[in-house]
Amino acid sequence: MSPGFPPGVAIFIVAFTILNILGCLWLIWWTSRGAAPAPQAGEKAEKTGHVWDGDLEEYNNPMPRWWLGLFVLSVIFALTYLALYPGLGNFPGVKGWSQVGQWESQNRAAQAAFEQQIASFIDLPLEQLARNDEAMRTARNLFAANCSTCHGSDARGARGFPNLTDDDWLWGGTADDIYQSIASGRRGTMPALGTVLGEQGVNEVAAYVLSLSGRTAPQDWIEAGKAHFQALCSACHGPDARGNPALGAPDLTDDVWLHGGDFAAVRETIQNGRDSEMPAHAPLLGESKVRLLAAYVLSLGQRSDAFAGLASEEANTDERNH
Ligand code: HEC
Numbered sequence: 514m515s516p517g518f519p520p521g522v523a524i525f526i527v528a529f530t531i532l533n534i535l536g537c538l539w540l541i542w543w544t545s546r547g548a549a550p551a552p553q554a555g556e557k558a559e560k561t562g563h564v565w566d567g568d569l570e571e572y573n574n575p576m577p578r579w580w581l582g583l584f585v586l587s588v589i590f591a592l593t594y595l596a597l598y599p600g601l602g603n604f605p606g607v608k609g610w611s612q613v614g615q616w617e618s619q620n621r622a623a624q625a626a627f628e629q630q631i632a633s634f635i636d637l638p639l640e641q642l643a644r645n646d647e648a649m650r651t652a653r654n655l656f657a658a659n660c661s662t663c664h665g666s667d668a669r670g671a672r673g674f675p676n677l678t679d680d681d682w683l684w685g686g687t688a689d690d691i692y693q694s695i696a697s698g699r700r701g702t703m704p705a706l707g708t709v710l711g712e713q714g715v716n717e718v719a720a721y722v723l724s725l726s727g728r729t730a731p732q733d734w735i736e737a738g739k740a741h742f743q744a745l746c747s748a749c750h751g752p753d754a755r756g757n758p759a760l761g762a763p764d765l766t767d768d769v770w771l772h773g774g775d776f777a778a779v780r781e782t783i784q785n786g787r788d789s790e791m792p793a794h795a796p797l798l799g800e801s802k803v804r805l806l807a808a809y810v811l812s813l814g815q816r817s818d819a820f821a822g823l824a825s826e827e828a829n830t831d832e833r834n835h
């Protein structure tokens with residue numbers, strides 16, 4: 514139920530509405546009162562005596578019956594409506610109808626229809642669900658509606674939002690890990706270490722991070738950065754910097770970057786930290802939809818392998834063509 518109006522406001526609305534309806538009835542009575550009876554054939558109609566522009570006069574005819582009838586009908590309609598439906602202050606109406614109630618019952622019906630539609634496959638293990646075409650068609654729509662705003666309609670992500678089609682995972686890539694990521698959400702927090710390291714310290718450790726993925730940087734910065742890394746970073750990113758899926762700490766040795774991998778972006782990450790949140794979706798979508806989505810994300814990885822296969826076949830065809 515809606516919370517309703519404060520009593521003062523409710524009484525005002527009731528009084529205002531009733532007075533308006535009574536006002537309408539009074540208007541009908543007042544306009545039909547004292548009007549002359551319709552003139553008979555040949556008889557001169559009575560005039561009100563109002564004159565405009567010297568010769569424009571007004572007949573004192575009664576309101577047409579059909580017009581009065583409509584007026585009375587609209588009053589009856591208003592009173593019936595206000596008795597059945599909410600409209601009079603906080604009075605809910607004898608039918609007990611509410612917008613929220615209607616929305617909830619439609620929602621329940623849609624949910625029931627959905628459960629019916631997916632009943633034949635929803636209990637399959639996630640790996641098999643990922644290979645079920647019908648399930649994946651439904652899941653693709655769910656992804657477009659619930660996930661694409663952050664991860665992109667092709668699920669390839671963007672700065673700050675991970676690509677879900679590769680086989681690089683912050684929080685692990687097993688069916689179970691992916692299910693957990695979606696159902697309960699994840700929060701990746703990289704602390705701001707600018708004040709601890711100082712300007713030069715940040716430069717040095719950033720240089721070391723670049724060197725981990727095979728890029729060049731001043732050798733003395735890399736050496737100094739390595740010492741900082743072992744002291745400050747290895748607890749989360751691991752001594753070999755290959756990351757830790759239990760904390761969502763990324764592998765820093767590959768060329769996959771969540772927040773950008775150039776010197777400026779890495780510096781910025783270390784200086785000011787990063788805080789990324791994947792919202793928990795089980796409370797929003799329910800168990801079945803989360804399972805479908807987890808299977809869909811799994812299928813994206815499988816499909817990117819398929820794409821890779823296609824791409825190399827194409828490359829081969831190209832070779833042959835030349
Ligand atoms: C509000 C934005 C947002 C929405 C909506 C969102 N995600 Fe995410 N998701 C993120 C962010 C940010 C991360 C990375 C969290 C981190 O950095 O640790 C993430 C991480 C993930 C991961 C883990 C990736 C990994 O590498 O381990 C999966 C799986 C995932 N999302 C799937 C989904 C699915 C499926 C949906 C739709 C139900 C969805 N996300 C909706 C923002 C979002």
Ligand code: HEC
Nearest residue numbers: 701702703745746749761762763770771772773782787789
């Ligand atoms: C408390 C654990 C923790 C510590 C300590 C920590 N990190 Fe991180 N780091 C993380 C997490 C978690 C993320 C992922 C943030 C996100 O999901 O947005 C991250 C992200 C990063 C990234 C961004 C990677 C990308 O793909 O864009 C870099 C670079 C990085 N850390 C470097 C460092 C360095 C260098 C240090 C030490 C000076 C350090 N981190 C210390 C947990 C930590």
